[in-house]
Amino acid sequence: METFLYEPYICSLQRIKYAYMMSKIIVVLFHILLYSELKPSNAQTWIKVGYWFSGSEFPISDINSALFTHLICAFADVNSSSYELSVSSTDEQYFSAFTNTVRQKNPSVNTLLSIAGGSANYTLLSNMVSKASYRKSFIDSSIKIARLYGFQGLDLCWVSANTSSDMTNTGLLFQEWRAAVNSEAKNSSKKELILTAAVQYSPDLDTVSFPVDSIRSNLNWVHVMAYDYHMPEWSEYTGAHAALYDPSSQVNTDYGIGAWIGKGLSASKLVLGLPFYGYAWTLKNPKDNAIGALATGPAISADGGAMSYKEIKNYVQRYRAAIMYNATYVVNYCTVRSSWIGFDDVEVVRIKVSYAREKKLLGYFVWQVPYDDNWVLSLAGNCQEGPHELDYFPFV
Ligand SMILES: *[C@@H]1O[C@H](CO)[C@@H](O)[C@H](O)[C@H]1NC(C)=O
Ligand SMILES: *[C@@H]1O[C@H](CO)[C@@H](O)[C@H](O)[C@H]1NC(C)=O
Ligand SMILES: *[C@@H]1O[C@H](CO)[C@@H](O)[C@H](O)[C@H]1NC(C)=O
Ligand SMILES: *[C@@H]1O[C@H](CO)[C@@H](O)[C@H](O)[C@H]1NC(C)=O
Ligand SMILES: *[C@@H]1O[C@H](CO)[C@@H](O)[C@H](O)[C@H]1NC(C)=O
Numbered sequence: 001m002e003t004f005l006y007e008p009y010i011c012s013l014q015r016i017k018y019a020y021m022m023s024k025i026i027v028v029l030f031h032i033l034l035y036s037e038l039k040p041s042n043a044q045t046w047i048k049v050g051y052w053f054s055g056s057e058f059p060i061s062d063i064n065s066a067l068f069t070h071l072i073c074a075f076a077d078v079n080s081s082s083y084e085l086s087v088s089s090t091d092e093q094y095f096s097a098f099t100n101t102v103r104q105k106n107p108s109v110n111t112l113l114s115i116a117g118g119s120a121n122y123t124l125l126s127n128m129v130s131k132a133s134y135r136k137s138f139i140d141s142s143i144k145i146a147r148l149y150g151f152q153g154l155d156l157c158w159v160s161a162n163t164s165s166d167m168t169n170t171g172l173l174f175q176e177w178r179a180a181v182n183s184e185a186k187n188s189s190k191k192e193l194i195l196t197a198a199v200q201y202s203p204d205l206d207t208v209s210f211p212v213d214s215i216r217s218n219l220n221w222v223h224v225m226a227y228d229y230h231m232p233e234w235s236e237y238t239g240a241h242a243a244l245y246d247p248s249s250q251v252n253t254d255y256g257i258g259a260w261i262g263k264g265l266s267a268s269k270l271v272l273g274l275p276f277y278g279y280a281w282t283l284k285n286p287k288d289n290a291i292g293a294l295a296t297g298p299a300i301s302a303d304g305g306a307m308s309y310k311e312i313k314n315y316v317q318r319y320r321a322a323i324m325y326n327a328t329y330v331v332n333y334c335t336v337r338s339s340w341i342g343f344d345d346v347e348v349v350r351i352k353v354s355y356a357r358e359k360k361l362l363g364y365f366v367w368q369v370p371y372d373d374n375w376v377l378s379l380a381g382n383c384q385e386g387p388h389e390l391d392y393f394p395f396v
Helices: 007-013 018-039 090-103 120-129 132-151 164-188 212-218 251-263 309-318 344-357 376-382 387-391
Strands: 047-053 070-078 110-116 153-157 196-198 221-225 270-274 277-283 295-298 306-310 325-328 332-338 338-344 363-367
Touching: 018 270, 047 376, 070 090, 070 120, 070 132, 070 153, 090 110, 090 132, 110 132, 110 196, 120 132, 120 164, 132 153, 132 164, 153 325, 164 196, 164 212, 196 212, 212 277, 221 251, 251 270, 251 344, 270 344, 277 309, 309 332, 332 344, 344 363, 344 376, 363 376
Parallel strands: 047 070, 047 363, 070 110, 110 153, 153 196, 196 221, 221 270, 270 363
Antiparallel strands: 277 295, 277 306, 277 338, 325 332, 332 338
């Protein structure tokens, strides 16, 4: 089946009894027409963002872009002598074709170019934001590259910013970046570039805080990295690495979202991160396999025990492991011999997307699209539409 169908239709399909389908299809089309006519113009925007990382080697043309409103191409670097944005020669062929390629399956999808990422050079970025002339080189070149390759926006993913001067300087960068994209849009008569950043789950880190005021005035939204709370390399206990709730700790998504809003960032600028991966721990005692059981490190050596959802599902099927669900943390997990894997399955994605809707966030993002298994999680996110959409499908 092709996937260019109108999106509430895709979702409701799963709920329609099969026998109804053919006889009702005309009715559905009618309702979709009616729905688009009646859709109130002030309806809250809802975005569905997917990161694609070149390191995944997942073909861009295989991305099911119909399931997203925005796709982010990751990552561009910063040149260590000029502080200009740079794209490696191997990435250039992919990045320059990204937008046209993903628009073949969804002509209205918007694309952003993400900068830096987890393995970026901390010192270099800290230097870049520290001086007005370095920031200007960065900003002007980033706008040039975004336009050259046809991106509609730019995303800064500097995850290691960790001093108060880093944060203050990043606030200045956002301010100057906004002024520059604003003036470039006027000069070129093009639509203003979207500006976003990836941020930690909470605005307050151990000793420093994100520049919330500058984020509020200058960014379109932030990607809240609501994951990696517990990892096998650092924690001697199994844990829900992307716990929605945690009754015994503030390290959880609900706390972080509340803290961002409490610091004055509107919910409508927050985009909730969904990890399409989990972590595998080695249990100290395989019989003690609850959340919080003693563990002795990663169960697989690569990537600190991280496993993509696709790998986890293959593993679970191969060993016929039972997938458990824990509603206290909102997490799935399974045990195979002495390995314990905590991850987000379909039901967790549904609950988190409903949570984002209830809190009136702007939407969700996934890290990363290539980790999905046959689009199961991406579809689960899509199907958590607001109640208004379902009202138009009275027979489901
Ligand atoms: C960085 O910029 C300098 C000066 O513009 C240039 O000579 C050099 O080739 C660039 N390096 C990379 C890796 O792009
Ligand atoms: C990181 O950037 C700094 C400052 O530009 C540079 O001196 C250092 O060599 C870079 N480190 C690596 C590993 O490239
Ligand atoms: C900030 O992070 C960098 C890179 O991870 C690290 O080298 C540095 O020591 C950290 N600084 C502080 C003050 O934590
Ligand atoms: C836009 O045009 C003004 C006036 O010509 C110029 O000063 C400014 O640098 C331009 N901005 C950009 C981003 O090109
Ligand atoms: C979730 O796991 C914790 C730790 O084992 C346990 O205390 C709690 O009762 C579980 N929650 C549910 C709803 O089963």
